[in-house]
Amino acid sequence: MSGDLQPGRRLLDRFVLQRRLHATAGSHLWFAGDERLSSTQLLQIYPGVTDADDAVREAIIRSVRAYRRVRHRHLSTVGDLHEADDLLVVSMDAGDGRLLSEHASPLPHRELVRRCRPLVDALVHLHDGDGEHGRIDAAHILRQEPEDAWVLLPGDGTQPHRPDLRRLGDLMATVLTGGRPSSGSVNNAPELLHEGRTVPALLDQLIRELREADPSARLAGMRDVATRLDQIDEFAATAPPPPAPRPASPQPTRVPAASR
Known part of the structure; x- marks a missing residue:
């Protein structure tokens, strides 16, 4: 059947x-x-x-x-x-939601931090309450309008909490680039290089730590991720705006030789 x-x-x-x-x-x-x-x-x-x-x-x-x-x-x-x-x-x-994987466009880094922070809070609650959830990837997270909240789905009893940090790092890298970048700095992803975009160093470092192959090199848990995201958001809110591009120097007008 x-x-x-x-x-x-x-x-x-x-x-x-x-x-x-x-x-x-x-x-x-x-x-x-x-x-x-x-x-x-x-x-x-x-x-x-x-x-x-x-x-x-x-x-x-x-x-x-x-x-x-x-x-x-x-x-x-x-x-x-x-x-x-x-x-x-x-x-x-389901409300009016759809899967995150159905939204192919990459997100700016400020939007990623804003949407990831409550998702991490939900993971903290689940871990504290021994709740289980589905895989942390774009095909298992529901986007709910109108706030564009990212909603975790239930698990099936086969997903331990241990890989959550690395999967969260993979998700963040994927959403930032619109693809699946290789390990290392997100700023080296071809998608970002092609578009001339960069990710702040603090966020890039967090994602690299989450995606470390060696579990001992990752953060201790989701509470640490929440703290780091708060720090990144606070830094972004207080950082001075990037300098305005310098105007191009005026070029002297060249007079054609015939009119001299």
């Missing part, structure tokens, strides 16, 4: 699948119409779970319930857990 997930399919006599956002080996993410609430819902669908090992099913249920206990405006509002056929379905309020 899970192979029949197509637009127009009805689930639970309530949801009508509209558009698939992405699919992995373990789950599918869909926009669906909710006929009961007359709204659009986000469905995280885990195919084959009811036939799988009980430990897999219990891990997903435990993860979603832990996520739901943590209240934060940058966490999705999870409705219910449903089971139908061989599917486990988690419904969430």
Whole structure:
């Protein structure tokens, strides 16, 4: 039955699948119409779970319930857990959101800091409350209008907190450049070099530390990331504006030889 997930399919006599956002080996993410609430819902669908090992099913249920206990405006509002056929379905309020990966244009660094700061705060709340979330990447983060808030989705019990710092660094680098830059300074990314843009040294250093391959070289946790982002934002607010470009020197008028 899970192979029949197509637009127009009805689930639970309530949801009508509209558009698939992405699919992995373990789950599918869909926009669906909710006929009961007359709204659009986000469905995280885990195919084959009811036939799988009980430990897999219990891990997903435990993860979603832990996520739901943590209240934060940058966490999705999870409705219910449903089971139908061989599917486990988690419904969430989608509002007028779309995935961050559907916004291809790179963000200016001030906008990145402004949007990342509450996302990091949500991660702090989740870690403190033993809540679990999905992957930290553009395909698993919902953009909610009108504030363009970045909303984390629930996890499936398989994503430990340890890689969060590096994944956050990858996300920040990706959003800044519109691509996936290699390790090292973001300012060396071809996208930024081509456009003549640069990232402030403090932000570039933070991203490099988050993306360190050696975990011992990274920051201790999300609270440290929050502190650093606050420092970057404060520095940007008090820094003097860049000097205005110097006007070009006037060129002397050359008189054609014939008119002399």
